[in-house]
Amino acid sequence: MPSDLHSKDVFELDPSAQPLRRTGLTKLTVDIPSSYNPKVQAEQHPQPRWRTPEFMVYYVVFVIALPVMFWIPYSLSSPSHPNYPLYQRALSPGWLFGRRVDNSDNQYRAFRNGLLPLTLLASSFLGLKYVYTLFARQRRAPYDTSNLDHIPYLATFSVLMLLGLHGSSAFKVLTLLSVNYLVGKITKGHKFSPLATWVFNGLVLYAIERNSGYSYATLHSALAPLDAWEGIYPRWYVSFNITMLRLVSFNMDYYWACNRAGIPDTGATLDEKRRPRVNHDLETYSYLNYLAYAIYPPLYIAGPIMTFNDFMWQVKRPLGVTWRTTLNYLGRFVACLLTLEFILHFMYVVAIKDRKAWTGYTAAELCMVGFWNLIVVWLKLLIPWRFFRLWALADGIDPPENMVRCMANNYSTLGFWRAWHRSYNLWITRYIYIPLGGTKNRIVTTVLVFTFVALWHDLSFRLLAWGWLVSLFIVPEVAARYLVPAKKYGGEPWFRHVGAMGAVLNILMMMAANLVGFVIGTEGIKYMLEQITGDWDGIRFMAIACACLFVGVQVMFEYREEEARQGISRKC
Incomplete structure (x- = not known):
């Protein structure tokens, strides 16, 4: 293989x-x-x-x-x-x-038939980010090598993508994200925080699964007109399983950071094992960073799953992924795709x-x-x-x-x-x-x-x-x-x-x-x-x-x- x-x-x-x-x-x-x-x-x-x-x-x-x-x-x-x-x-x-x-x-038919639109979406994301980066560099301090100035772009593109994918249901996703953020911030480092996080997210998953994401008409008859705006991918609750993992990750990483239960940052090089376990300063656990992480466009639909700590360390200290690496990975992706096509x-x-x-x-x-x-x-x-x-x-x-x-x-x-x-x-x-x-x-x-x-x-x-x-x-x-x-x-x-x-x-x-x-x-x-x-x-x-x-x-x-x-x- x-x-x-x-x-x-x-x-x-x-x-x-x-x-x-x-x-x-x-x-x-x-x-x-x-x-x-x-x-x-x-x-x-x-x-x-x-x-x-x-x-x-x-x-x-x-x-x-x-x-x-x-x-x-x-x-x-x-x-x-x-x-x-x-x-x-x-x-x-x-x-x-x-x-x-x-x-x-x-499951595979949805991806196979949507491969071209997904490729166009990815190309638009990367192209617009490149343009945004050109302007952002002019305002960046010479010694600043992080990508923190990309966070507003990531959050903005993520919200727009959410609206295109789920239509009016994007507001449901953003509401759940905001409530989870408040749960983490209000309980902060209290021992009640993990329980509150798990109970909230567990109940949300159960409720939206049982009720197919809740139509607006179900919530209130006055909201029924909103159901007409479905978006490209109206079944938002299917991909919310993946999003839920990120919500738990943010709250738990924030909880451990408040209690200093992780590994302190010493400025040393962080590998993939250490990045999830090393705490950030508490200011990093902001709503804007949370939003950029929770609905990060490349990983929103199906993953892979990253912890909040890992994501933010890679934003703060870019790994320098080379184009040779990316092109090699593209070649292997195409080989996998053709293998399955041959089988089917x-x-x-x-x-x-x-x-x-x-x-x-x-x-x-x-x-x-x-x-x-x-x-x-x-x-x-x-x-x-x-x-x-x-x-x-x-x-x-x-x-x-x-x-x-x-x-x-x-x-x-x-x-x-x-x-x-x-x-x-x-x-x-x-x-x-x-x-x-x-x-x-x-x-x-x-x-x-x-x-x-x-x-x-x-x-x-x-x-x-x-x-x-x-x-x-x-x-x-x-x-x-x-x-x-x-x-x-x-x-x-x-x-x-x-x-x-x-x-x-x-x-x-x-x-x-x-x-x-x-x-x-x-x-x-x-x-x-x-x-x-x-x-x-x-x-x-x-x-x-x-x-x-x-x-x-x-x-x-x-x-x-x-x-x-x-x-x-x-x-x-």
């Missing part, structure tokens, strides 16, 4: 970071400066296994298995297949090789899933439909996130990369959630996981965290079941790490293979949980399990699939060993 920036390009953002060796491996993964740890590189590591007889066998398995994994969904998507008429109407005219395209996913033109797995057109499928065919649906879910999230991060990079702001690894390069449940929607994971760690006790109460905290994550996504039983399943599936890995610690047994010849068998179980559980939460729901997974375990053909396929997963995990293990040899420690 396409990856992110080259290591050299990323380290240009942080001059204090040490560059990595330029190898083929670093080009295949997402590079994050804070992941480099010279202590990890200095440790003793096993000799590379890439050219051993064991791995030669693994390569043969890859050469056989990968083409089959592509061929199965492709053959199911053929017009000559008996089930094709069941989902044919869900397909749209395509542009690749005369094929039709599966543009039936509502040749594998109609989303339409098959939505229309439940899997009658008569074998166990292998059912599993490949499920697997490629998960790949589509991964890509349909990765692409918008990378578009908006690309927009922010072009503006000189470096938000966290949301997808650190390819979905198919994960074997640890804990590691998977650190790499998937990483900015959200960092937000949860800072504002929920650590305040609730972190590793001291890992099981209880994990259940509470994933319950929140599920309800934050959608108030539905399907996602609640997903959250509880994920929490349950973390238990075996935590228990295995406790009973068979790597520090004690890592040098044993059997440890790697036993770990791989446990990792296979992890992968199967993660796939099941995500199929429940984001693809086919509880009924769909029940049908799939019945078909797989209902006869010997299904059981035989699962045995072969587990053997292939075992091989894949061994390659993942060695991949991470290679990263460690280069001093890369991602914990995922």
Whole structure:
């Protein structure tokens, strides 16, 4: 799968970071400066296994298995297949090789069809800011290298964008933002502040979800004429989930700054780990800065998520994101976009899933439909996130990369959630996981965290079941790490293979949980399990699939060993 920036390009953002060796491996993964740890590189590591007889066998398995994994969904998507008429109407005219395209996913279709308007919006934002900057520089003191004079522009453009997107509903968003600001400012550093912030934002999310954002006519009949001005994107309450995270971030960062609970600013270089934790002076937590942060145009619609502290440090002390970095990231975004376009033109797995057109499928065919649906879910999230991060990079702001690894390069449940929607994971760690006790109460905290994550996504039983399943599936890995610690047994010849068998179980559980939460729901997974375990053909396929997963995990293990040899420690 396409990856992110080259290591050299990323380290240009942080001059204090040490560059990595330029190898083929670093080009295949997402590079994050804070992941480099010279202590990890200095440790003793096993000799590379890439050219051993064991791995030669693994390569043969890859050469056989990968083409089959592509061929199965492709053959199911053929017009000559008996089930094709069941989902044919869900397909749209395509542009690749005369094929039709599966543009039936509502979430990705909205982004795909709106890509040109979004590009024009981003271009307008950057162009107008460039003009504004030319005038602002004439009034700036020679020694002032910050972007604080950009804050009025950001706030003004943000409000205008909000009006264009949501029409009269923009006033609802601005009202909620203002009330949250007052909650934080009135309670200030009082111990009641976090509770007030969470209760307010929780009730708002629940209310607008249940009432589809409240029409003005619902609020008062005299306001009904305002409903006629809907804007380009009237469903403002859908993106408010993301905005809510920023509201909590501002109030909590302000609360900790009032109590001096963060790290004081010493003037030293701040990396991505320190920026969220270092307090600003209290004057920085102003309404204008808050407004510019909460509806910052490049990240407003879908993220990635930044903390208020991080955003303001990057405004005060620009990182100097180079155009080479931005152009490289643009190239990788285009590669990801084309990858998904290719899949949607040749594998109609989303339409098959939505229309439940899997009658008569074998166990292998059912599993490949499920697997490629998960790949589509991964890509349909990765692409918008990378578009908006690309927009922010072009503006000189470096938000966290949301997808650190390819979905198919994960074997640890804990590691998977650190790499998937990483900015959200960092937000949860800072504002929920650590305040609730972190590793001291890992099981209880994990259940509470994933319950929140599920309800934050959608108030539905399907996602609640997903959250509880994920929490349950973390238990075996935590228990295995406790009973068979790597520090004690890592040098044993059997440890790697036993770990791989446990990792296979992890992968199967993660796939099941995500199929429940984001693809086919509880009924769909029940049908799939019945078909797989209902006869010997299904059981035989699962045995072969587990053997292939075992091989894949061994390659993942060695991949991470290679990263460690280069001093890369991602914990995922």
